[in-house]
Amino acid sequence: MHTAGREDILVLIVFARAVILFLIVMIVIRVMGKRQIGELQPYELVLAIMIAELAAVPMENREIPLLHGIIPILTLLLLQVGITFISLKNDKLRGIITGSPSILIENGKIIESELKKLRYNLSDLLEQMRLKNFHNIADVEYAILETSGQLSIIPKSQKRPIIPEDLNIPTSYEGLTLPVIMDGKIKLDNLQKLNLDAVWLNSELNKFGINSTVEVLLASLDTKGELYIQKKSTKINKQGIL
Numbered sequence: 001m002h003t004a005g006r007e008d009i010l011v012l013i014v015f016a017r018a019v020i021l022f023l024i025v026m027i028v029i030r031v032m033g034k035r036q037i038g039e040l041q042p043y044e045l046v047l048a049i050m051i052a053e054l055a056a057v058p059m060e061n062r063e064i065p066l067l068h069g070i071i072p073i074l075t076l077l078l079l080q081v082g083i084t085f086i087s088l089k090n091d092k093l094r095g096i097i098t099g100s101p102s103i104l105i106e107n108g109k110i111i112e113s114e115l116k117k118l119r120y121n122l123s124d125l126l127e128q129m130r131l132k133n134f135h136n137i138a139d140v141e142y143a144i145l146e147t148s149g150q151l152s153i154i155p156k157s158q159k160r161p162i163i164p165e166d167l168n169i170p171t172s173y174e175g176l177t178l179p180v181i182m183d184g185k186i187k188l189d190n191l192q193k194l195n196l197d198a199v200w201l202n203s204e205l206n207k208f209g210i211n212s213t214v215e216v217l218l219a220s221l222d223t224k225g226e227l228y229i230q231k232k233s234t235k236i237n238k239q240g241i242l
Helices: 002-032 042-060 067-089 091-098 112-118 122-131 188-193 198-207
Strands: 102-106 140-145 151-155 178-182 216-221 226-231 237-241
Touching (some): 002 042, 002 067, 042 067, 188 198, 198 216
Antiparallel strands (some): 102 140, 140 151, 216 226, 226 237
């Protein structure tokens, strides 16, 4: 019994250590900024990998004090915040740390020297172009490899999609469509932004025969005053105009 109790305590300790390290890493990643893996700068990717490794070591080995994992993680966070802050103030240092964008295509012509310098092959370039719906290099004015590794493409003026401004067509303002109900729960903060309240919302729902927000999967309101409603467990969508 004594051995079983001791094992239970050890399991709880491992569980607690895992939860603590998980929460700390989540907070650190959150503080570092909202970016996908493919959008991280090289030094940010290195820091993210190091943070994950530092969290894994004390999680796997109970002999290592928890602080020996937490302190280095927080140190790397401070390092990332410091580098980011300094980079905002100093253009030269930012160029050294994050690099600078490189032009791979200019006026429909591939810049071979840049491809060799960056060790970026033609297959990768053509693949990235296809992913952005460009199949002909002659249609591209500029293709720029950003510091995050993403390829930005600026098409020639004759090849860009037609927009209303090209045809002198006036357009009305289009703002954000805000959800007011999500999975049965009222989004009070969005209602406040729209200068509306739950009483108004329930009144509108009653017009569609809905007696409770619990019945609603999603309801959203656009800047034209059109209310979109989808009930739960049904494929029927209803629309109403205020």
